[in-house]
Each structure stands twice: as structure tokens, then as C-alpha cells.
Amino acid sequence: MTTxxxxxxxxxxxxxxxxxxxxxxxxxxxxxxxxITRGIYTENLVDPVEMISRRNIWSIIAHLVPGAIVDFRxxxxxxxxxxxxxxxxxxxxxxxxxxPGLRIKLINNVEPIEGDTPFQATLYWASEARAWLNAMxxxxxxxxxxxRGFSKTEAEERIARIIRTRGIDGPRGINKLRDEARxxxxxxxxxxxxxxxxxxxxxxxxxxEHTGSLKTKYPRLLVAxxxxxxxxxxxxxxxxxxxxxxxxxxxQSPDFRQNLAFFESYFSNYIEGTEFxxxxxxxxxxxxxxxxxxxxxxxxxxxxxxxxxxITEMQQIPKTKEDFIEKLKRRHSILxxxxxxxxxxxxxxxxxxxxxxxxVLPELVEGTLAEGFDIAQSLAEPLSRAIFIMFLxxxxxxxxDGNGRIARVMMNAELQAAEQIRIIVPTVCRExxxxxxxxxxxxxxxxxLIRFLEKLQRFSNSINFAELETAEAxxxxxxxxxxxxxxxxxxx
Numbered sequence: 001m002t003t004x005x006x007x008x009x010x011x012x013x014x015x016x017x018x019x020x021x022x023x024x025x026x027x028x029x030x031x032x033x034x035x036i037t038r039g040i041y042t043e044n045l046v047d048p049v050e051m052i053s054r055r056n057i058w059s060i061i062a063h064l065v066p067g068a069i070v071d072f073r074x075x076x077x078x079x080x081x082x083x084x085x086x087x088x089x090x091x092x093x094x095x096x097x098x099x100p101g102l103r104i105k106l107i108n109n110v111e112p113i114e115g116d117t118p119f120q121a122t123l124y125w126a127s128e129a130r131a132w133l134n135a136m137x138x139x140x141x142x143x144x145x146x147x148r149g150f151s152k153t154e155a156e157e158r159i160a161r162i163i164r165t166r167g168i169d170g171p172r173g174i175n176k177l178r179d180e181a182r183x184x185x186x187x188x189x190x191x192x193x194x195x196x197x198x199x200x201x202x203x204x205x206x207x208x209e210h211t212g213s214l215k216t217k218y219p220r221l222l223v224a225x226x227x228x229x230x231x232x233x234x235x236x237x238x239x240x241x242x243x244x245x246x247x248x249x250x251x252q253s254p255d256f257r258q259n260l261a262f263f264e265s266y267f268s269n270y271i272e273g274t275e276f277x278x279x280x281x282x283x284x285x286x287x288x289x290x291x292x293x294x295x296x297x298x299x300x301x302x303x304x305x306x307x308x309x310x311i312t313e314m315q316q317i318p319k320t321k322e323d324f325i326e327k328l329k330r331r332h333s334i335l336x337x338x339x340x341x342x343x344x345x346x347x348x349x350x351x352x353x354x355x356x357x358x359x360v361l362p363e364l365v366e367g368t369l370a371e372g373f374d375i376a377q378s379l380a381e382p383l384s385r386a387i388f389i390m391f392l393x394x395x396x397x398x399x400x401d402g403n404g405r406i407a408r409v410m411m412n413a414e415l416q417a418a419e420q421i422r423i424i425v426p427t428v429c430r431e432x433x434x435x436x437x438x439x440x441x442x443x444x445x446x447x448x449l450i451r452f453l454e455k456l457q458r459f460s461n462s463i464n465f466a467e468l469e470t471a472e473a474x475x476x477x478x479x480x481x482x483x484x485x486x487x488x489x490x491x492x
Contacts, residue, residue, distance in 0.1 A: 050101030246383030382418030
């Protein structure tokens, strides 16, 4: 019997059921692979299996229980408990405890409802209203197990935290959550759960009104994603140890700056999927032409160019975390000014992800950005700081769309302000760039990204942007416009 492995990152997912086929037995016996749990294997023979499980948690769950809904406290917290416990709504009750490092609790509950969003192809991410209602359901636990819901104290602290992290929109946002939960409760007979949630929200809001800012019961703070903060510290330490020295260029002519900005905006959009021929991009930027049937895409390129060609804007770097968040939002509002459906200049309200990576939850965005910015203050070298700021924004992914582009805008503003050459990421380097981000995000390995961006700064410095045609010819010679599978980057 022959089986088929589906390779997903470092996992090998078996498509067969029942006893192990001979092919798998042979690979196990020869030491080519090792088993994580039934139907799931890995070629990673180095890292502890528990570590592999934890960083591939959603892919594992999607394979084991397709159709499950990430729900209850797991949905609200956005991650497993410290002991690896995960709570899912499913079509029956069961505990899966044969996955090293994880304990998957399936709870018989209603199927996906309006507001639940597809996740990891075969899973769903419960709506915030549904998750809160389910977290209000009373449960009995024994032997020190974690409950799928919140205690009254935990729920009050979590609600207060949501209000704080959403700033001036906090009370309005929590009332919107209450309204949505009321509607869901009426449709699915969760009346008692809503009553408990409503009482908790009312109590927290009353405390806020009485104290002005919840200072009496809940200290004023922005809550951050602790795992991401640790990752930022790893990057900071590597940048300090690596002793980077960026390339200073001094005074640049207006033509140099404009042409560099053109290629910067062209490539930054192209690697995110907004693909134009170079001739079309010239018409958009230099002739203000909007490409028929691609109005929004044309404005995306123009929006990026508007920011990166504005030397006054690009010489401004944030001095405080409040200034950092303000500049980030303002630049994003320019970047996506034509896409009102993407909420330009406003942080996300729903979780987002890329592949297996679930980015920082909406309620933790502002706190994580603020702590990350504080960590960046120990980086004096502009290129080090630029790399850090780019990764900080990319890893938090604070907006619905445009996160990669705005991350690179923030990076290059740091370089421009220090009179260093800005970094362009050509199309041919797209996979190397994303691989560097992924290695740091998933494996806590910062050096590939650091070295790659150092190389790209040297490459940018090798291009004569004073003449548009000359720069284009040099970029063509380096295969910069080619797709990664069409050519190899020609720069050493």
C-alpha cells in the first residue's frame, strides 16, 4: 500500500487511515522521519518533539480534527495555555492527549455560525462574541485542570484589558461586543451565558466611569504579546552582537531620491501581489495614469510612492512610543487611502495570519508595538534599528492589509533620517526575504534576516538611481525583476 505525504512546513501529514503503510514503517526504521502522533511525522530529527508540536499547533489540529472551531478561552487568549491545553468546539466531546506538548479538548458545541471565520483551510476561528459567550458557560474541572471558560475575576480583568488596549474606542468597542453577543445568544439559546457576560461588562464599565480610567481596580497598562516581546529581545541582542555598520550616502539629488522611491514603491507592492509591468508602473507614477480595471491597485502604488518620495516625511523618525504608533497609523492611512474597506490608518479588529503564523491578536497590538519600540531604543546604529522596526511591524501585523509595505516604509524612514541608503527588496529576492522573516518568527533565528538585509542595502547602494534608465538597466542585469523561480539574484 502506498501513502502520500503532504508536506506542510516541517510536518509530514499522512493521507492514510488505519495501520502504518510499509513506506512509513521503512522511513521510521531507517531514521529518516519520526512520528509526532498518528498520521503526523517530521523530518526534523533535532528539535524536541514537544517544541515542533507547539510551533505547528494549528496545522496539527487542522489535520486531526478538520472542521473544529478555535473557541472558548483559547480563542480569546489567541494561544494555548502554558501546559499546551487548547479548547475547541466540535461535533463531540473528547480529549486528545497523545500529541507531545499539547492537550486538545474537543467540546460538543454548535457548528460554525455567522461571524466565525475560516482558519488554516479546515478550521474556524470563533467570533469574539461567540467565544465570550462560551467562556461564560459554567464548567466543572478536577485535578487542577484549566477550565475552558473564565472565572468572574478573570473575565473582569480581560474585559478591562480590552477597554484599555483599544484606547479611546475601548468603551465603544466593548459595547459593540455586548450587542453582538446579545444577538448571538438569542439565535443559539445562550441566554444565561449572555446574562453573565452582560453583568461583567456593566460592572467593569461602571468601575471605569467611577475611577476615570479603571485605576482603582485595574492598573493602567498596555498588554503585550509576551512571546513576541521575547522574540524582539532575541533580535535586539543579535543586532547588538552582530555589530552592523550601515552605508551612508550623504546628500542625494532630487532625481536620485525620486527614482529610488519609484523602484522602492514598485518592488514593495510587487512582492505583496500588486503586480504591474515596469512600463505600467512608470505611467502610474510619472504620468499619474490609472490602469483600466485596476484602479485600487494603481492607487496602492501611488499611495506607497506618495510616502516614500516625500523627503520631509521620510526624514521623520518617532521619538516616543506614542509618536511611533501615530506615525505608523498616519502613514498607513496614506498608503491605503483608496481602500476604505481595509480601514486605512486603523488597527485590525480581527486576527490575521499568514500560513501557519497567527499574528498578534487585536487587543494586544498597541501594547506589543509599544514594548517593541521600547526595546528598539537600545539600538543606536541606524541599519540595526531599521531592521528591528521593520520586523516589529511585520510580526505584529497591526492592520488588515498593507502590513508588509508599511513595515518597509518604517524601515526606510529610519535609514533616510540617518542619511543611509534605503533598502529595496527586488522581486527575485521575495522568497529569501520571506524566508528570513519566517526563520526569525518561527525558529527564533535572526541572523539570516540580518545578513540578507545587510546584503540588500549593499545592493541598493550599487545602483545609480540618478538616472531612471541607468537604474533600470542595472536592476535588469541583476535579474531584479524576475520571479524567484525564473532566475537567481546576481549580486555578491
